[in-house]
Amino acid sequence: MRRITWVLAIVMSVAILVAGCGKKDATAVVQDLDKVMSKLESYAGIGTMTLHSGQQPLEYRVEVWYQNPSYYRIELKNEKKDITQIVLRNKEGVFVLTPSLNKIFRFQSDWPENQGQVYLYQTLVRSILSDNARQFTADGEDYVFEVAANYQTDSLVRQKIWLNKDSYAPKQVQVSDSDSKVIVEMKFNQFDFGKKFEQDSFDMQRNMTSMKNAALPNTTVEVDKLPTGETKETNAQVDNSEHPDSTEPSSGTTEGTGSETTGSDAGANDRSNDEAELGPFGIIEPSYLPEGVAKKDEPAIPDSKEHAVVIRYTGTYNFTLMESRPKDMETGLPVGEGLNLGFTVGQLSGEEQKALTWMYDGVKYRIVSADLPTAEMVKIAQSLVDQPGK
Template sequence: MRRIAWVCAVLLLVSVVLAGCGEKTPEQIVSDLSKRSEKMESYKSKGTMTINSGTAPQEYEVEVWYKKPHYYRVSLTNTKKDVTQILLRNDDGVFVLTPHLEKSFRFQSDWPENSGQVYLYESLLSSIIDDSARKVTPAEKSYQFEVAANYSQNQSLVKQQIWMDHKYNPQKVQVLNDEEKVMVEVQFESFEADASFDKDAFNMERNMTGYAGRSVPTLAEEKEAADDKPDNSLAVFTPDYIPEGYKAADETTVETPDGPAVITRYQGENPFTLTQKQPVSVEASAPAYGKPVDLGYTVGILLEMDGKKRLSWMYEGTELELIGELPEEELLKVAQSFYGQEEEK
């Protein structure tokens, strides 16, 4: 009798141990993610972002630094052009920096609280935690999540798949459109939780003069190098999307102290203009009444003045600017449609 009782006790103990070693339920996984989101003090991540919305995939190196409560540094480098943009948030505001062009803009903004980004870890955590219809698939070495994509600046993205290891470090993200095509993919190469930073890591001046231990070529140096080339003409592009009911009315080229500028006027219910020109150095030290916007392939500057919106951004070495009364969603669609376009001949 004692032997039977002893065997039963052992079996009960083994079953308890096995139960404790079993796979976590989706509810337990989401609970773990919620706790990590609340306790996260800082992190560093590196990865490669591939965008498939143009005629050919385009790659960007993405590096993210975060320190609680609101310090951010996001570096986006076009691997083909070796051009870097930096999104920075510190106690002075939100900055969009283009170091090699000596361009800086400062905003009074709560970015990125109301504009999730696929390369931000906290955005991925929130998308999983907040989606009650999420799908969680545990695997031997990772967890896979399928959740809704919630990127207000690109309504064509509807679903995302997220892979994390069993320590909940991000591995890969794929964002799909309604045709199940992968439009954006981020492959994380490294992720360091509870990272430490230099005292001036989020300082605007430091990030304008150097990043990741590299010196930044200035606009003057690039122009000097360009003077040695036989062709330094302005590259002009045509948008692939124009709102219904609009058409190009006329196009003029004007000479400015910084070179030619091509101005195209579009007629419609809310007329707008497109200006294309050589980039010039601009430092906006006063906070602008606008916000940074994610165009997928670059970061744009959206300002509102006298009832009109002004969206400016860089593409293939050309500075573009849209000005008009178009709704923001339409303005962004026009700008996003430049990706993958060929220079006009």
């Protein structure tokens, strides 16, 4: 009888030991994540991002590529409006590309190193590693972390991150405000480490031309069919007004300051036709305003070649919203701080008087204010996305 009891005790002990094998606690997972980050060379992911900050949710198809040390390509597509923008970082700077409209928004910044992005793996892992008060649970095939959010805005305070147990690939992210309301949600349906990219996969000119032809050829990343845009190439004039010292030609577009363009007369005719097709866009007003803020006036800008409009607001905060449709292919800005707007990346500049500038659907927006908080600027920018011109 004693022998049977001892045998049962040994069997139960082994069973408990086996059951415990393979289970990891938060410390072990964090150590593994630190190792993954130290060896991270490249990745590619596809998913859907939803912004719940406005009256209606805004949904974007997101495709993200990363190549060590600091090459990024993020494609953001608004399925509802069929608008695709590419945020690109390479050794030449940061670009926001709108290939279908042949528009390039360029600025010098260390984005995204200076801020978090919900669709970037580095952002998610660093937030886990840096939060000593992190909460951890194992849920089926996933590890789930709840940690502090770090997205350059006080309105986003917590985030919940789901990671695959086997590969530590991200599966889902929910970012919440102080009332525990989910404001940003990212769901990955594909994420692969160690992707091999062609040498020019992060080249600005290649991304502009290849997107017009509906695909990026010769890449090992499997993606859905990309949207089709214009197939003709436009040798448009580059705006160097904010870079007066620039004398280098932009890739295949212009030489010198932009007063003379390379290309044929047919290219010039294409530019004229494109500009005629775009024309005025009306006045696009935000659907969101901070409490206590009201529209003041709309100072007229007569004979504006860029169809520029100005709207001034006053009240709790005072700010000016400027909108224009640049004719030039490339719009450059001085050095500033990249700011994630969700649907694209803008540039925040200035100290006493701040200016947030971004490009979307061929329209250049600029909010200028001495007292409007950055978080409110972001909300106003997001509320302009689905607004029609009046």
